[in-house]
Amino acid sequence: MSKTWANSGVDLHVDLTGTRVRAGLESALRDAVRAGRLHPGERLPSSRALAADLGIARNTVADAYGQLVAEGWLAARTGSGTWVTRRQVPERDRPAAPASGAGGPRYDLRPGVPDLAAFPRRAWLAAARRAVNAAPAGVLGYPDPRGLPQLRMVLAGYLSRARGVIASPERVVVCAGFAPGLAAVCHALRARGARTIAVEAYGQQVHRLVAEAQGLRSAPLPVDAGGAVPDHLAGADAALLTPAHQFPLGVTLRPPQRRAVAEWAIDTAGVVIEDDYDGEFRYDRQPVGAMQALAPEHVVYAGTASKSLAPGLRLGWLVLPAHLVDAVVAAKESAGELNSALDQLTLAEFITSGAYDRQIRHSRLAYRRRRDQLATVLRRQAPQVRVTGIAAGLHALIELAESDREDDIVARAAEHGLAVDGLERYGAPGAHHGPALVVGYGRPPEHAFTTALARLCAVLNPG
Amino acid sequence: MSKTWANSGVDLHVDLTGTRVRAGLESALRDAVRAGRLHPGERLPSSRALAADLGIARNTVADAYGQLVAEGWLAARTGSGTWVTRRQVPERDRPAAPASGAGGPRYDLRPGVPDLAAFPRRAWLAAARRAVNAAPAGVLGYPDPRGLPQLRMVLAGYLSRARGVIASPERVVVCAGFAPGLAAVCHALRARGARTIAVEAYGQQVHRLVAEAQGLRSAPLPVDAGGAVPDHLAGADAALLTPAHQFPLGVTLRPPQRRAVAEWAIDTAGVVIEDDYDGEFRYDRQPVGAMQALAPEHVVYAGTASKSLAPGLRLGWLVLPAHLVDAVVAAKESAGELNSALDQLTLAEFITSGAYDRQIRHSRLAYRRRRDQLATVLRRQAPQVRVTGIAAGLHALIELAESDREDDIVARAAEHGLAVDGLERYGAPGAHHGPALVVGYGRPPEHAFTTALARLCAVLNPG
Numbered sequence: 001m002s003k004t005w006a007n008s009g010v011d012l013h014v015d016l017t018g019t020r021v022r023a024g025l026e027s028a029l030r031d032a033v034r035a036g037r038l039h040p041g042e043r044l045p046s047s048r049a050l051a052a053d054l055g056i057a058r059n060t061v062a063d064a065y066g067q068l069v070a071e072g073w074l075a076a077r078t079g080s081g082t083w084v085t086r087r088q089v090p091e092r093d094r095p096a097a098p099a100s101g102a103g104g105p106r107y108d109l110r111p112g113v114p115d116l117a118a119f120p121r122r123a124w125l126a127a128a129r130r131a132v133n134a135a136p137a138g139v140l141g142y143p144d145p146r147g148l149p150q151l152r153m154v155l156a157g158y159l160s161r162a163r164g165v166i167a168s169p170e171r172v173v174v175c176a177g178f179a180p181g182l183a184a185v186c187h188a189l190r191a192r193g194a195r196t197i198a199v200e201a202y203g204q205q206v207h208r209l210v211a212e213a214q215g216l217r218s219a220p221l222p223v224d225a226g227g228a229v230p231d232h233l234a235g236a237d238a239a240l241l242t243p244a245h246q247f248p249l250g251v252t253l254r255p256p257q258r259r260a261v262a263e264w265a266i267d268t269a270g271v272v273i274e275d276d277y278d279g280e281f282r283y284d285r286q287p288v289g290a291m292q293a294l295a296p297e298h299v300v301y302a303g304t305a306s307k308s309l310a311p312g313l314r315l316g317w318l319v320l321p322a323h324l325v326d327a328v329v330a331a332k333e334s335a336g337e338l339n340s341a342l343d344q345l346t347l348a349e350f351i352t353s354g355a356y357d358r359q360i361r362h363s364r365l366a367y368r369r370r371r372d373q374l375a376t377v378l379r380r381q382a383p384q385v386r387v388t389g390i391a392a393g394l395h396a397l398i399e400l401a402e403s404d405r406e407d408d409i410v411a412r413a414a415e416h417g418l419a420v421d422g423l424e425r426y427g428a429p430g431a432h433h434g435p436a437l438v439v440g441y442g443r444p445p446e447h448a449f450t451t452a453l454a455r456l457c458a459v460l461n462p463g
Numbered sequence: 464m465s466k467t468w469a470n471s472g473v474d475l476h477v478d479l480t481g482t483r484v485r486a487g488l489e490s491a492l493r494d495a496v497r498a499g500r501l502h503p504g505e506r507l508p509s510s511r512a513l514a515a516d517l518g519i520a521r522n523t524v525a526d527a528y529g530q531l532v533a534e535g536w537l538a539a540r541t542g543s544g545t546w547v548t549r550r551q552v553p554e555r556d557r558p559a560a561p562a563s564g565a566g567g568p569r570y571d572l573r574p575g576v577p578d579l580a581a582f583p584r585r586a587w588l589a590a591a592r593r594a595v596n597a598a599p600a601g602v603l604g605y606p607d608p609r610g611l612p613q614l615r616m617v618l619a620g621y622l623s624r625a626r627g628v629i630a631s632p633e634r635v636v637v638c639a640g641f642a643p644g645l646a647a648v649c650h651a652l653r654a655r656g657a658r659t660i661a662v663e664a665y666g667q668q669v670h671r672l673v674a675e676a677q678g679l680r681s682a683p684l685p686v687d688a689g690g691a692v693p694d695h696l697a698g699a700d701a702a703l704l705t706p707a708h709q710f711p712l713g714v715t716l717r718p719p720q721r722r723a724v725a726e727w728a729i730d731t732a733g734v735v736i737e738d739d740y741d742g743e744f745r746y747d748r749q750p751v752g753a754m755q756a757l758a759p760e761h762v763v764y765a766g767t768a769s770k771s772l773a774p775g776l777r778l779g780w781l782v783l784p785a786h787l788v789d790a791v792v793a794a795k796e797s798a799g800e801l802n803s804a805l806d807q808l809t810l811a812e813f814i815t816s817g818a819y820d821r822q823i824r825h826s827r828l829a830y831r832r833r834r835d836q837l838a839t840v841l842r843r844q845a846p847q848v849r850v851t852g853i854a855a856g857l858h859a860l861i862e863l864a865e866s867d868r869e870d871d872i873v874a875r876a877a878e879h880g881l882a883v884d885g886l887e888r889y890g891a892p893g894a895h896h897g898p899a900l901v902v903g904y905g906r907p908p909e910h911a912f913t914t915a916l917a918r919l920c921a922v923l924n925p926g
Contacts, residue, residue: 067824072625116600125595129588137579137908139772176639179799179877213797310603334676335798336642341775343803358904361530372797445600
């Protein structure tokens with residue numbers, strides 16, 4: 001059933017079906033104001049009069065008016081009735097940005113993002129429901145800047161068993177992904193006098209920028225087939241490394257180098273930041289344990305859910321040397337940084353319930369299959385390239401012929417609707433490595449992976 | 464049904480009920496390793512042999528082994544079988560911190576936190592479910608540092624109609640609460656040469672610290688009965704104000720002062736940061752619109768869900784002058800700060816569905832009742848104090864006799880299991896106001912409010 005109601009020449013069509021009476025009245029009024037059919041300042045009939053007109057309960061009208069007052073569409077004052085407010089019309093000087101995810105390349109083999117279609121939405125929502133329903137109300141206040149104790153305890157246990165990290169809840173600090181954790185550590189190091197951080201000569205440019213924004217100078221650290229070269233640490237106060245699976249070159253820091261880095265830190269009171277961004281994903285043997293265990297008072301272990309679940313969650317964690325905990329927490333506080341309590345509770349529940357381990361296990365199998373497929377297809381169809389760095393993680397390095405130009409191949413790929421990254425964009429100034437592509441095979445959704453690979457081969461074999 | 468399986472003298476009790484076979488086997492193995500009954504390096508029977516022993520499918524055993532390998536309890540290599548890993552035992556050098564929310568005062572009338580028991584858990588979870596299920600996978604990648612376009616569009620509409628803000632989605636930047644937004648704005652201002660920020664002489668100390676951590680000098684701005692005193696803005700490059708409801712004094716910036724502040728900003732190219740922390744809560748008349756509308760190119764409007772929903776969500780938003788958008792986004796990026804995509808989608812859905820307006824409306828009614836009760840009870844039972852700042856918000860100022868000492872009263876309250884704040888803790892050095900208490904009447908859960916008030920009266924009437 002619906003009715004039409006007229007006010008100063010404006011006809012309002014109100015849907016009066018079942019329990020929707022009030023909602024129908026509200027939306028009719030909203031639409032009328034939005035469309036300018038009810039003008040600012042225009043007075044509405046009393047709730048009594050309108051209720052009689054429409055043949056509905058007066059309280060229903062009063063509730064609808066109240067809701068619209070709360071929303072700012074209407075204003076009311078006792079004795080003066082209810083009228084349409086004068087609202088600011090939002091200016092729309094530029095068209096809105098396109099929705100996230102729209103307008104990207106058809107096939108995307110850039111590294112750094114896992115298969116987002118594999119995010120376990122149902123399990124995550126179920127964990128959120130259990131966690132939120134079980135949480136005492138006090139948890140919804142301003143969270144502990146170190147992270148909720150519940151989550152720190154769960155993470156300490158997980159990192160200890162799964163990554164061999166020497167962890168206790170007091171050493172764990174939760175952060176909104178790796179970058180803000182890095183910023184807080186760099187801030188703390190700078191505050192105690194550090195000047196220079198050695199950063200692998202190939203890596204995420206944004207990490208260098210984050211360190212520099214905190215006042216540190218970044219010095220490139222060469223990387224060879226054994227990983228970062230420890231000889232070049234001399235003179236640095238800190239070092240940022242990806243020991244388990246160098247990003248983007250894909251090598252693993254070999255045991256002698258791991259020990260040399262740990263010894264450098266111990267001898268010089270230096271601090272190593274171990275970016276374990278994809279440490280869970282190792283395919284052919286036992287995962288390499290965190291190097292933090294070699295020198296827990298000198299290594300900051302940093303992990304994240306960005307590769308194992310999704311970057312959009314913005315959940316990461318640090319395990320800190322005892323002497324850095326307070327300084328890093330103070331740095332977080334001076335940046336105003338705290339993590340959502342609900343997200344932290346959800347992650348704690350997700351890990352405790354076993355869902356996190358299950359997700360890692362499923363992903364590891366899926367990514368290993370893709371890695372094998374990538375290696376096989378390239379060996380057969382593009383034997384001129386060399387595929388390296390595939391023992392772990394979600395990306396591989398495709399080494400091109402010396403005469404190839406990365407830019408040309410990236411451009412040719414774009415013409416095929418395929419996004420790939422050249423290695424050079426990850427290099428510090430002066431870094432030199434032969435031409436190569438960094439291929440993130442984790443990223444495409446499952447159904448698109450085979451086609452993405454076929455296009456990659458086509459790009460590598462022009463003409 | 465359950466079975467017992469023996470391995471090298473270890474009896475493993477395995478629950479084999481229904482679909483729990485695999486889970487039972489996994490948990491028996493985990494328990495055995497955790498308790499040290501299965502030792503590091505110890506070899507497990509082949510999946511075929513164990514399956515035969517237990518009378519279950521071989522795949523079930525293989526899956527359980529696989530899961531435990533994924534979790535790091537076991538290791539496996541083709542041809543070498545499966546064995547127990549050498550794990551790091553977490554050190555527990557200090558006892559874990561108590562769970563959040565435990566150990567606080569019995570009754571808490573400190574300001575800054577709303578009634579957390581009123582957080583609409585069910586509606587929030589429902590919005591999360593709808594938002595997460597409807598989200599395209601791409602949204603789970605690294606979020607736009609400005610905030611998701613969907614949420615910025617929804618916020619622009621909401622702030623325009625509910626707070627009179629001149630807002631377009633391009634001007635909105637999402638941040639993890641007010642403090643990180645303030646940090647980003649201060650960083651951007653400092654980068655373009657600002658030196659001094661005028662900060663109300665009474666306010667949250669942490670905001671001064673955040674501004675100073677970004678390299679700005681904070682200069683106290685006197686506050687009188689008309690709000691911040693604009694004459695004292697001379698020499699500042701920026702100003703941080705709470706125009707709708709001064710925190711903690713509770714006054715509203717009067718129209719002439721609002722205009723004077725806006726004119727100062729326009730004349731000197733200064734920037735006003737309008738901290739609209741509780742602007743939705745005004746009780747006796749139409750909410751005061753945001754002062755941003757007077758000078759949208761000179762005022763940064765800052766809002767948050769910390770008072771309207773819960774601080775634990777860490778959701779806030781800025782509406783920026785066009786000339787500051789890129790610099791603030793760059794500041795967020797250099798701090799590595801991005802917000803959870805899922806939380807942003809959930810908030811957008813929560814607002815769009817009308818749940819946010821409903822929550823504000825319910826809260827406003829509840830807090831108005833509490834405010835009236837506070838005023839009535841104090842008028843009757845402690846007529847010697849003066850209650851001010853109650854036209855809006857979730858806190859009031861209780862002005863004491865000149866001879867009263869805040870510290871004494873706060874200490875006496877603590878003896879009654881009641882937490883209150885003295886005004887002095889919110890004052891900049893040199894700020895002078897008579898002794899007063901800042902009472903957050905929004906904070907206690909509903910059932911505790913009447914008792915909290917009775918204790919407050921008892922504290923104000925000793926002997």
